[in-house]
Amino acid sequence: MRCSDHLWVVLWKLVTVIVTALVVAACGGSDSPGSTASPVGAAGEQIARQAGCASCHGGSFQGGVGPGWVGLAGSDVELSDGTTVVADGEYLFESIRDPAARIVAGFSVQMPRNALTDEEIDEIVAFIGSLADE
Numbered sequence: 001m002r003c004s005d006h007l008w009v010v011l012w013k014l015v016t017v018i019v020t021a022l023v024v025a026a027c028g029g030s031d032s033p034g035s036t037a038s039p040v041g042a043a044g045e046q047i048a049r050q051a052g053c054a055s056c057h058g059g060s061f062q063g064g065v066g067p068g069w070v071g072l073a074g075s076d077v078e079l080s081d082g083t084t085v086v087a088d089g090e091y092l093f094e095s096i097r098d099p100a101a102r103i104v105a106g107f108s109v110q111m112p113r114n115a116l117t118d119e120e121i122d123e124i125v126a127f128i129g130s131l132a133d134e
């Protein structure tokens with residue numbers, strides 16, 4: 001009799017521990033990701049403004065000395081060598097990482113190099129993507 005009483009106590013403790021662990025996992029761990037995230041591209045826009053891109057690409061990135069970013073992502077871009085390229089993420093990334101790699105046709109001004117990190121360029125590419133259908 002004493003022996004089985006003891007067994008029930010151990011079992012009950014085990015259940016309590018498991019239930020506590022489940023409650024902590026379900027409630028304590030939920031930081032609801034996304035709830036504090038800003039809209040797509042917001043970080044990229046800030047980085048682009050701080051890096052001075054707007055001085056050439058326009059205050060609302062509609063274009064100026066350099067080509068506009070509105071409607072750019074996914075569009076066909078004619079290059080100075082006569083070829084045409086689709087402005088996908090890879091092209092946009094390269095255009096920012098290495099401005100001299102592929103030159104858009106019809107621009108006499110040379111886009112300067114910048115010291116942006118890959119992460120910052122990714123943010124700007126996401127921002128340009130968010131301007132695709134405005």
Ligand code: HEC
Pocket residue numbers: 048051052053054055056057065066067068072077087092095096099100102103104107108109110111112114116124
């Ligand atoms: C001095 C002016 C100038 C500045 C500053 C400048 N750009 Fe440019 N950018 C240009 C010009 C001119 C072109 C088009 C010729 C070429 O492809 O190099 C261009 C092209 C681009 C393209 C390709 C656009 C297309 O239509 O295919 C992207 C993307 C771009 N710039 C992003 C940036 C970013 C991001 C910054 C800020 C870090 C920036 N630029 C700063 C002048 C500038």
